[in-house]
Amino acid sequence: MENKSNVTTVAQASGVYIRPSWDDYFMEVADAIAKRATCDRGRSGCVIARDKQILVTGYVGSPNGLPHCDEVGHQMKKVIHEDEHISQHCVRTVHAEQNAICQAAKLGISIDGATLYCRMTPCRTCAMLIINCGITRVVCERRYHAGAESEEMFKQVGIELVFKYDETQQYSGQ
Numbered sequence: 322m323e324n325k326s327n328v329t330t331v332a333q334a335s336g337v338y339i340r341p342s343w344d345d346y347f348m349e350v351a352d353a354i355a356k357r358a359t360c361d362r363g364r365s366g367c368v369i370a371r372d373k374q375i376l377v378t379g380y381v382g383s384p385n386g387l388p389h390c391d392e393v394g395h396q397m398k399k400v401i402h403e404d405e406h407i408s409q410h411c412v413r414t415v416h417a418e419q420n421a422i423c424q425a426a427k428l429g430i431s432i433d434g435a436t437l438y439c440r441m442t443p444c445r446t447c448a449m450l451i452i453n454c455g456i457t458r459v460v461c462e463r464r465y466h467a468g469a470e471s472e473e474m475f476k477q478v479g480i481e482l483v484f485k486y487d488e489t490q491q492y493s494g495q
Contacts, residue, residue, distance in 0.1 A: 343373055344438070344483070344485070345485075347370050347438040348438050348460065348462060350366075350368050350375065350378070350438075351365075351366040351367055351368045351462075352366060352440075353366065354367065354379070355380055355440065357380045357382070358382060358414075358417070359380075359381065359382045359389035359391045359392075360382070360389070360413065361390065361391065362390070362395065362411050363416075364380075365381045365417040365439060365440040365441070366379070366380045366417050366439075367417035367418045368421070368438040369421050369425065369432050369435050369436070369456070370435060370436055371432070371436065376430050376432055377421050377422075377424040377425045377430055378421055378424070379417045379421030379423070380420060381414045381415070381416060382414055382415060382420065383414050383415070387413075388413075389413070389414070395413060396411060396412050396413035397409045397410065397412075398410055398412050402467075408467070416443075416444065416447050417439060418437060418439055418443050418447040419446075419450060422454055425454075431455075432454050432455065433454070433456075434455060434456075434457050435456050435457070436456070436458040436460060437456050437458070437459045437460070439461055439462070440461065440462050440463065441462065441463050441465040441468065441490040442461050442463075442464050442465035442484075443459065443465070444465065444468070444471065445470050445471055445474075448470075448475065451475075451480070452474065452478050452480065457480060458480065459475065459482050459483070460483045461483070461484050461485070462484075463485070463486050463488055464488065464489045465489070466490070
C-alpha cells in the first residue's frame with residue numbers, strides 16, 4: 322500500500338479533495354476503534370472487512386467483567402526467547418484481532434475471505450486464528466518487532482500481508 326500523504330497534502334493545498342483508498346479508509350477506522358482500548362502499552366484497534374463493507378471491529382481490552390489495565394495496572398509476564406533474550410508482555414488484555422474474531426463468532430458473521438486491518442503484524446496466536454478463520458489478506462500499519470514468525474506463517478499459507486509503512490511499531494517496554 323503506497324503512502325499517499327504527499328499527494329493528499331498537495332491536492333488539499335490546491336483545493337482538490339482526494340478520497341482515501343479503501344485500505345486507508347479501513348485503517349483510519351481501526352485507528353478510531355483503538356481509542357476504546359484499555360491497555361496503554363498497545364492501544365490497538367482492528368477492522369475486518371469484505372467487499373468494501375465493515376463486518377466487525379475489535380480493540381485491546383480485558384475479557385468482559387474483568388479489570389482493565391487502565392484501572393488496575395498491567396499484568397506483566399516475562400517471555401524467554403530462543404536467543405535467550407527476555408521480553409515482557411502484558412497478559413491482562415485480549416488483542417484487538419482476537420476481539421474482532423470473537424465478535425464475528427458471537428454475531429454469527431462469516432469472515433472467510435475477508436481482509437483484516439490492524440496496527441502491527443499480528444502476534445503468533447493471532448496469526449494462527451487469522452489463518453483458521455479463512456482471512457485472506459492482512460493490512461498492518463507497521464511491523465511488530467517479534468512478528469517474523471507470523472509473517473512466515475502467512476507466507477506459507479498464502480495470506481497477503483501488506484504494510485502501510487515499512488517500519489517497526491515502537492511502544493513502551495518493548
